[in-house]
Amino acid sequence: MKIDDLRKISVIGSGAMGSQIAMVCALSGYQVTLQDIQFESLEKAKALLNSQMNKRIVKGKLTEQVVEEAFARLSFTTDLKEAVSDTDFVIEAIVEKLDIKRQLFAQLDQLAPPHTILATNSSTIVSSEIAPATNRPEKVCNMHFFNPALVMDLVEVVQGPHTSDETAEITMALSKRLNKTPILLQKEISGFVANRILGKIMNEAIYLLENEIATAEEIDLACTKALNHPIGPFALIDLTGLDVHYNVRMERYAKSGDEADKPSSLIVEKVERGELGRKTGQGFYAYN
Template sequence: MSMEPIKQISVIGAGQMGRQIAMLCALGGYETTLYDLDKDQLVQAEQALVSLMKQWVQKGKIDEEGTGQAFSRLTFTTEFERAAKNPDLVIEAVVEKLSVKKELFQALEESVPAHTIFATNSSTIVNSLLAPVTSRPDKFVNMHFFFPPVVMNCVEVVMSEKTSGETAQAAIEVCKQINRRPFLLRKEISGFVANRILGAIHKEALHLYEEGIADFQDIDQICRTALGHPIGPFELLDLSGNDVIYYVMQQRYEETGDPNDQPNASIIEKVQQGKLGRKTGSGWYEYGEKQRKTETAGVEKG
């Protein structure tokens, strides 16, 4: 079976993940549409990407002509019909809630062309849980980018039993075109590879903190000093977003029914307090305005 060459990509969701995925696609030469319901979110996304590209120009990573060309390929829109008009690939990057994702893909199914490939950026929800609301399970795949996508050179491409080899290969080729390294997982498992390992670290770190074994700052420092981790588990929780971690844990619990998979009490508390991490200026740590606006602070390598 031959597939349409991917030329146009729509990214759904202009949060920190979606906006950077869209920027990578535009930099990679794809005509890219970034869609979000919230106009303010789109404005913030555009401002953040302009600022990021200015930093890249200053660091010599790209010239001004290159950024200009990329932005000429990148469209920001609140019009769903425009995002769904003719994409060859849709990458979903909305909140980590199964019901929200299902509703979105159901709407996309009714609007996009028959050849369009569906990809979810979900770090936990496997694509076989979403594909049944569409008529194209063979054209459904996970493309799990890591935060921040413009820095992290890794994408987990995950197949379900019904994902076609052609779909997986198309996703892999997109990853290569946007200068990210793809890793193919031929079987589904919640959390995939990296996040299952990270999840175990987070669970143990939260347990040690909640049991009063050590302060979270010391746990971070031990991981940095003894294990050589570039960032401690609580710093990473703040970077990813405590709400994102909550939704991931809750989704895992709903799938397994195992009480051990429920969100930790301290994570629930942070979410209830609105202390979501860097994006809100407060989480496990307190962040100033400059740190909040620098999405890649503390992680960027070189």
């Protein structure tokens, strides 16, 4: 398969990442199916995408015609077989739990055409841990978008030892056609490039907060005003979700056995209280 043969994309998981990845693909001219096991999640995703696109129309970033055409190319379904039976490329964006991803990829392998590439948006679970669940390991890779996918420019493509050159080349080419800037990692490493660097910043930010050296607001201000980051680490954790941060750290701890990889007690306490960030209205900050 070549990049010009790619016509249809399926995105699995309609959360904040999955829904925006689907819209990025639709805006770039591809036929896209967004699948989720919960109808309510799809309805919420549709409403949020409508709101986000309307804001871009008001700001003059997109025209009504462009948005209407994108939505015409985007369909929603709870039926996995319907979503992938004639697709060329799958992007998985479900919960960061290895066993669930493996189950999904085993299903995708049975339902999708033989030529279809199966990519995971995960930045912590490398695709070599998922590929054995399929009979097409050479067509499995990581394709990591950043949150919010409609805004963030970078995509990390990871070519595992099982991933063919053709799969890596097509995934890089697709990223460019989605108007993103891709980088290719030719070796697997958990966290890839950007999040490994970001993880060190977050660890230090949490240390400073837990030791009452500064408040979350002050630490975020130090990053935005002194380091020129667009958003502080605590505001970013709220945006992506404290549950996501928790699951990522737990996956890392499960692999390493290193206590330092566990989520901090501060994160654990907030997750247990249901303070997951923007999605629940309360995290390190309060949201209306």
